[in-house]
Every structure is written in C-alpha cells, then in structure tokens.
Amino acid sequence: MKLSKSIITGGAGFIGSNLTDHLVRIGHKVIILDNFVSGKKSNLSHHKRKNVKIFKTDISKSKNLDRYFKGADYVFHLAGLAEIIPSIKNPKKYFVNNVLGTVNVLEAAKKVKIKKFIYAASSSCYGTPKKIPTSEKEKIDLKHPYALTKFMGEELVMKYASLFRMPNISFRFFNVYGPRLNTSGQYSAVMGNFLSQTKNKKPLTIVGNGKQTRDFIHVDDLANAFIKVIKSKLIKKIYNLGSGKRTSINTIAKIFGGKRKFIPLRPGEPKNSLANISKLKKDINWKPKISIEKGIKKLLQN
Numbered sequence: 001m002k003l004s005k006s007i008i009t010g011g012a013g014f015i016g017s018n019l020t021d022h023l024v025r026i027g028h029k030v031i032i033l034d035n036f037v038s039g040k041k042s043n044l045s046h047h048k049r050k051n052v053k054i055f056k057t058d059i060s061k062s063k064n065l066d067r068y069f070k071g072a073d074y075v076f077h078l079a080g081l082a083e084i085i086p087s088i089k090n091p092k093k094y095f096v097n098n099v100l101g102t103v104n105v106l107e108a109a110k111k112v113k114i115k116k117f118i119y120a121a122s123s124s125c126y127g128t129p130k131k132i133p134t135s136e137k138e139k140i141d142l143k144h145p146y147a148l149t150k151f152m153g154e155e156l157v158m159k160y161a162s163l164f165r166m167p168n169i170s171f172r173f174f175n176v177y178g179p180r181l182n183t184s185g186q187y188s189a190v191m192g193n194f195l196s197q198t199k200n201k202k203p204l205t206i207v208g209n210g211k212q213t214r215d216f217i218h219v220d221d222l223a224n225a226f227i228k229v230i231k232s233k234l235i236k237k238i239y240n241l242g243s244g245k246r247t248s249i250n251t252i253a254k255i256f257g258g259k260r261k262f263i264p265l266r267p268g269e270p271k272n273s274l275a276n277i278s279k280l281k282k283d284i285n286w287k288p289k290i291s292i293e294k295g296i297k298k299l300l301q302n
C-alpha cells in the first residue's frame, strides 16, 4: 500500500513539528519545507529520516518548489512570520513572506493532484470583534500588517479553490499552545512568555490588568482537527479553530503560579477573544479534549 505523503511548510516550527508527530503516528511520510527563520531542526530530531525529510527552502523566494510536491497527497501550509509588532515595523517583509509565499505554495500544489490543502489563517482577522463568541461570519477587521497578510493568504487560498477546484480549507487559529511553543522571541505570546519566565524563575509579565481573555487551544486538539478534516470530503471551507472556552490572563498566571509584574497594553490586541467553534464541531464531529489546566501542567512537565 502506498503511504500518504504530506508536505508541511513551516514544519520545523511549533505547530508544524507537533503536526509532524501526529502525521507520522498515522503512517504518513512527511516532507518539511522550512527556512528556519524561527523553526528549529531540534524540533524534529526525534524523527527517523525515512519518515520525515527536511528541506531548507524559503517559500517566498524559491522558484522551484515543484520538485518537492511531486506525488503529494496533502499540503499543510503553516510557514509564515507570526508576530504583530515586527509586522508593523516591517510590513514589506510580512507581505513577501506571508502573501507571496502563499502564492508560491499554491502554485506548486495546484500542479499535483492533492487530496487536501490546509492553510493556517489567524483569528486576528476579527480585530476587535463585536460578537463574543465570534463566528466565521463576523466582520473582518484587520488591525495590523500581520492580520492583513494572513487574511490575504486566506483569500488567495479560497480563490484558488474556486478558480482551480483545489480542495482547500482555511483554519483561523486562536491561541495555540503546547510542547515546543516559541519562548525565545521578544514578542512571543503570553503562554510562551510565562513558560520561559517560570523556567528562569522570573516574575510573569501581565499585559494591562490581566482581565483580558483569550481562547487557548492545545496543539494536539488542533492536530486532531486537521486529521479529521483531511479524511473528510469538505472543501473550500473556512473554520475557526479554538477551544471555544475563554480564560483570562490572570487565570493563566494563577495556573502557572509565582510572582507577577504588570506591563502596559499593546496596540491592536482585543480585550477578549473567543471562538465560536460550532461549525467545525458539526462538520467533522470533533471537539477539543485538553483542558487548560491539564495543558499547562503538561507544558510545565516538559
């Protein structure tokens, strides 16, 4: 029997490397395309070369992505730059990576008969949503170049689905966390910050008064949704991908424990963010299983 071949762009990053683990577990051969701008080889070092092949390539530059896509069954396009403040400082870089990069990946995938193309979009497309929980029908409100470029990528993915009948699905991720979370960057997200602060015995930095809430989804729940979707007949769909539960930053800090330090609010960040996930739950019969308490406990054990 021929094994399924999956391409993961950005596969050396946090979400991509976790997805790799799940796909290898179900018997896929995985091809990683990554330029290692934030991804790390060590995120994948536990895999055997016969299961996971890693290629260093920049999706925004490479004119020759086609050769990697030969015989591909599934494409998971996760490569991208993913920080808000750097995107405001350098919009062009974000445009080249996230928009041009997405066109290049779509062009390569278009030429082969893939079964599913999955795109990593972002809940940042809702800006400051009027309705909480927020459904996929909420108004698009792009507050910064990161949100704009991720949304342009999604629009391209949907246009390619219509124009070229590609089996494309876009997932708008909420706050994803889990093993190998990015903890290094100056602008890493709250969970990553808390994790590195806990490990370095530093106080947890809380933005604003900490009463703002976020929807945190464990990366294993996210990967399970991906696997259910690739087995389905669904195409040309956009789904929120969150836990459907809201947690305040103060609650997260409490679960981590230790001292806290309050820092000023940052631009473009909503007070509350919560996914309405009924569409995805209904379409693939999936639900998130890992509670925030259990997820953080697992994180602290690593």
Ligand SMILES: NC(=O)c1ccc[n+]([C@@H]2O[C@H](COP(=O)([O-])OP(=O)(O)OC[C@H]3O[C@@H](n4cnc5c(N)ncnc54)[C@H](O)[C@@H]3O)[C@@H](O)[C@H]2O)c1
Pocket (backbone or CB within 6 Å): 009, 010, 011, 012, 013, 014, 015, 016, 033, 034, 035, 036, 037, 038, 039, 040, 057, 058, 059, 060, 077, 078, 079, 080, 081, 082, 097, 101, 120, 121, 122, 123, 150, 172, 173, 174, 175, 176, 177, 182
């Ligand atoms: N983590 C979250 O909570 C979250 C939320 C919303 C959306 N997303 C999206 O999910 C995707 C994965 O996020 P992550 O948290 O794993 O981030 P990450 O930074 O760990 O992973 C991104 C990966 O893409 C690679 N990459 C970036 N530009 C590239 C290029 N031009 N060519 C090849 N590789 C490139 C990086 O080296 C890295 O390995 C991103 O597209 C991000 O926008 C993440």
